[in-house]
Amino acid sequence: MSLFFIYSSLQLPKTRWTIVGPEVWPMIVLIGIMVTSFISLLELILKRKTISKSKSKLGKIYIKRMVATIIYIVSYAVTFYYTGFLFSTIITTTLYLMYVGLKPWKALITSFIYASFALITFPVLLFIPLPTGFGIFRDITSSILILLGR
């Protein structure tokens, strides 16, 4: 990766009005990354036996739950813009909490609490607008905001 970015740095256009061009600092940094990575790798190889022993002590890693968490973050970030913050928070959070083992009513209440917190704190108290989404989502969120005086 560092080599690729060093190559990209070398492709940057040169400037006549500065002695140190825009490529110099990134190259120093990338060489630093390469050198420190190499030394870390050497250390890792030298300590390989110790690491393989400690690895077995880590226990069960919940891969499915981690993947679900990543999917939840991605879907929350994406739906945040299209359905607005209210619906995005309620829908994705409820589904995720149900997946990780919460009872549906508990998941729904938690999502409602977070969505209400966002609604009251940001657009109402701090005057920070949050996305209201498109179509019907925007209409509903806007109506709620109007009811709250925003």
Add this chain to the structure above:
Amino acid sequence: MLDYIWPALLNLLSPANIAIIIVSGFIGTLAGAMPGVSASAITAIFIPFTVWLPTDIAIVALIALYASATYGGSITAILYRIPGTPTSVMTTIDGYEMTKKGRSGEALMLSRFYSLLGGLIGGLFIIFMTPLFVDIAIMFRSQEIFALILMALAFLATFEGGVKALLSAFFGFFLATIGQDPLTGIFRFTFDIPLMGGGLGIVPVFLGLFAVSEILRLMEGELHPFVASEKYRFRELLTPSWNFFKKSAPLIFVIAIPIGFLIGVLPGVGATTAAVVSYTMAKGMSKKPEEWGKGIPEGVAVPEAANNAAAMGTLVLTLTLGIPGGATAALILGALIMHGATPGRYIFKDNPLLGYTILLGAIISNIVFYVTAPIVIRMFVKLGEFLRRNIPQMAVLIVFFSIIGTYVIRNSVFDSATVLVLGIIGYLMSKCKIPLGPAAITFVLGPLAEKYFRRALDISRGDFTTFVSSPVSISIYVLTLALIVLPRIYLKMKQAKDPEKTN
């Protein structure tokens, strides 16, 4: 000067003005505790609402917001490992470790007390030592500021975990190079994606590295935060013990507050760098540097005292020369101009009452947020107690704060993607035992390091000896070397004298 201090104090202590400061302090603390709502953001949001206030009170209200938001950032940093504002990134390191040990109440108290101390002494510095500090700051040229940054890097490598800390530090520097080069305007590593032109935002990077990676660690089942149960008795936790105060006094009064204030005075450096440099220096000076990062109370006290002293320091150049010391100081400067005042030394010449009201207001606002903070802390602690027993809900809350916090800064989809990508990288780094702190620190220092590095070389026509040509930079290098080497020599000598006790 004293002729103006008394009338300024009377003006500030009117019930209406105190009420305005209290409201600003409360909002600032609450906003600072919300990840993503930086001190600059909250100051910017409230500038329009100060138009109807008299100039002096408007500026004091903004300073109260700034100071209290700087403190508020430490609440979520301690409880959830999410720095509410970039200035509290160093508080995250030991504050969260204290929370994991069931000492969050103590960490919150320390943060509150030392924020007040830093702010108060910083405020007194502004009043009595402004001319002196302006002279010192003007002496710092590009190579000297670069030397200060190298000093921070040297301390990171020495005390944060050797080569892996350096790797993390270089990674942070690299992240900071993405986007438009500030000196030439050339785009670097943006792959023709327009959204990447502005570079990576500080909030998405921090939220990704610290918050999202934390969620992934939580959900893999390896880490269990908030293991200890704790009862919060705020009456017992109003001030630190006399023993701790005495023990930490050299670090606070010799390093955190003076260094923090001095860095705050330097134009464009700011409170985050102050917290970073003072933390690393204090760690270097400490008798037990290996305990730092594992939940040592000094690790909360030092950065909090430093960032609040720096918040005061940034006002020095703003008010005396009209040069903002940081982003928020620039906003306060804009508000002054908006109110028809002329910033610069003429404030003290033409309208000294205004000048001293602002300076005294900075001190009073620190006292006000000391009073308002427990209410906000109680809210967050109650929430913390609930989340301690409900990890999935906490994971969701962190995602919720991260996405909303990212959105409110730039309204950008790219920032949300940054949070996710850096969250995964941060998770992988922590799995490889690479510390995340250095990357976050150098991401903040990166643009400054590059700017001063290139500027120094441009001025010297490419001569690298410029970095060791001035007495100030040589002094900084010598001091760095001394702070790294001397504690080791001291320890070796102590070990030779009394091997059992030292072990």
